[in-house]
Amino acid sequence: MKKVTGPLPTSPLAAVWQQAPATDVAVLAQQMTTPKLAKASVNKITAQALTDGKSIAWRVSWQDAAPNSNVDVNRFSDAVALEFPLTEFAAPMMGHRGGGKVQILYWRGLWQKDVDEGFQDVQNVHPNYLNSHYWFANGEGPYRVPDSFTNPASHQWFIAKQAGNPMAKFSRSEPAQELIAEGWGTLTHQPESATTAKxxxxxxxxxxxxxxPLATDDPNDHQFAQGEKGEIAFAVWQGGEGNVGARKHWSLWTAYQMP
Structure with missing residues (x-):
């Protein structure tokens, strides 16, 4: 990790990353719980970090022959996640039940495309698809999300959105979210996020x-402190190889030193 005097880069392609120390971290096919990833398609990621004394920026890179930023039947998005322990001796496999709590910062290529190009509706994946009628939609078909659904009454047919599912947002300002976990099957969305991503x-x-930021007021956020040692783990998904959910690549804890 390196400390910089200027502002932290907002792009993963910024020139300053060429001077940041890099660590290759081995990743393995997840074969400890179902559904398992039968075969690995990634064997390592490269991690870098910069801090200005107030905030921290982590950069993760990996080889992927083609970007996958859409979803459909048997079509999945590329993604990557960082994991930090919230309790001592938490397991790197999303923590463990009975006190092994972790925080996860999760980015998806699908969300990045939503932010960069606008919400991807069904018509983006299937241009010739048409549904002739939606209750309380605005204007005439083909109806597009979210533009044709400004009437709040129309939202009751979007069940996931009405239930508050964070995966069902009509608009997204950030391509990442924060989560906590205490073992498999406990992954929980954090309603407030201090993380930005690109x-x-x-x-x-x-x-x-x-x-x-290095420090926040959220008790479910990992806190960074200058001069301290910490641990980080990684997970990566290649959508083009059928990676989704537990079918992923993951790493063990990797030590880092705050400057």
């Missing part, structure tokens, strides 16, 4: 940066 695919590889 991912770029170029020349056969993804580079994603996560940026957040």
């Amino acid at each position: 991912g770029v695919w170029k020349n056969g590889s993804w580079a994603v940066i996560f940026t957040r």
